[in-house]
Amino acid sequence: MSEVTMIGLGPMGATMAETFLAAGHDVTVWNRTASKADPLVARGAKWADSPVTGELLVVSQISYQAMYDSFGDARLDGKVVVNLSSDTPQALREAAEWVAGRGGTLVTGGIMVPPPGIGKPGAYAFYSGPKPILDRHASTLEALSEVTYVGHDQGLAMMYYQAQLLVFWSSLTSYMHAMALLRTAGVAPSEFVPFARETFTGLGSDGPMGFAKILAEEFEAGVYPGELNSLHMQAEGLGHAVAALEDAGLETTVPQALRRLFQRADAEGRGHEGLGTVIKSIMKP
Numbered sequence: 286m287s288e289v290t291m292i293g294l295g296p297m298g299a300t301m302a303e304t305f306l307a308a309g310h311d312v313t314v315w316n317r318t319a320s321k322a323d324p325l326v327a328r329g330a331k332w333a334d335s336p337v338t339g340e341l342l343v344v345s346q347i348s349y350q351a352m353y354d355s356f357g358d359a360r361l362d363g364k365v366v367v368n369l370s371s372d373t374p375q376a377l378r379e380a381a382e383w384v385a386g387r388g389g390t391l392v393t394g395g396i397m398v399p400p401p402g403i404g405k406p407g408a409y410a411f412y413s414g415p416k417p418i419l420d421r422h423a424s425t426l427e428a429l430s431e432v433t434y435v436g437h438d439q440g441l442a443m444m445y446y447q448a449q450l451l452v453f454w455s456s457l458t459s460y461m462h463a464m465a466l467l468r469t470a471g472v473a474p475s476e477f478v479p480f481a482r483e484t485f486t487g488l489g490s491d492g493p494m495g496f497a498k499i500l501a502e503e504f505e506a507g508v509y510p511g512e513l514n515s516l517h518m519q520a521e522g523l524g525h526a527v528a529a530l531e532d533a534g535l536e537t538t539v540p541q542a543l544r545r546l547f548q549r550a551d552a553e554g555r556g557h558e559g560l561g562t563v564i565k566s567i568m569k570p
């Protein structure tokens with residue numbers, strides 16, 4: 286089994302350290318607040334006085350600034366830093382240069398599960414950066430999740446991660462609006478779950494509701510057929526849904542923003558096209 290140093294012991298990093306330990310790796314830990322390492326040291330991890338200890342440094346912190354704050358002026362000669370923290374793709378590219386300037390190599394990542402999912406079937410993480418370096422450590426990183434390599438550009442892992450989170454946050458926020466609306470008429474949230482499941486599943490399917498695939502194909506082709514369900518019709522329908530939320534006395538910031546986007550695409554003269562035409566407005570703010 287290999288040696289790995291876990292830097293950052295928030296809910297994610299602590300679970301990663303536990304998972305590496307459970308997989309039989311030799312785990313060293315470092316965290317700004319040292320006391321968070323105590324339970325891990327009790328389970329067999331070693332505490333490091335410096336985060337720059339060992340060859341493979343896996344980082345899980347709030348942002349890339351935290352890595353700069355943690356490493357300070359330390360040299361990173363021969364070290365591989367695998368950073369699974371959130372930031373902008375551009376911040377990750379700059380961090381790759383920063384690490385290289387200190388003699389190390391940065392592999393960037395975005396892990397797609399919360400702490401309870403780490404190391405469990407179905408967990409995966411996007412990785413980008415130099416593939417041979419990732420390949421060298423893939424068997425260790427596989428303890429956390431499936432390793433999904435998305436390209437050499439160090440910003441890509443975060444772009445994929447954020448692409449997934451945009452879908453996650455916006456759809457779940459709309460789901461909360463949906464539950465809240467029904468609740469005002471006395472419908473229990475659990476009564477709505479089977480219908481919401483139908484929608485979530487359908488969107489990813491190959492059937493007539495399979496809009497994940499349909500919109501991707503339309504975007505690639507640059508053609509947005511709207512004969513059967515025009516954007517104009519949907520902008521009107523969305524207006525009705527916003528009014529329904531207002532009538533029910535609920536908050537409407539997100540649905541209003543959606544409506545503004547739909548209305549802009551309509552006002553730009555594409556109301557006769559399908560919903561997919563909204564991407565044109567997104568591409569050209």
Ligand SMILES: NC(=O)c1ccc[n+]([C@@H]2O[C@H](COP(=O)([O-])OP(=O)(O)OC[C@H]3O[C@@H](n4cnc5c(N)ncnc54)[C@H](OP(=O)(O)O)[C@@H]3O)[C@@H](O)[C@H]2O)c1
Pocket residue numbers: 292293294295296297298316317318319321345346347348350351352354355369370371372396397398399400
């Ligand atoms: N939680 C999730 O469900 C989840 C899922 C996927 C990805 N992520 C990503 O995983 C990363 C870690 O998330 P998290 O939930 O574990 O908690 P978090 O609150 O994002 O990060 C906590 C960690 O960051 C450290 N930190 C913050 N500022 C620092 C600084 N200036 N210098 C050094 N260390 C600093 C904290 O150290 P102290 O202990 O000293 O405060 C702690 O170790 C984030 O980037 C998050 O976006 C989270």
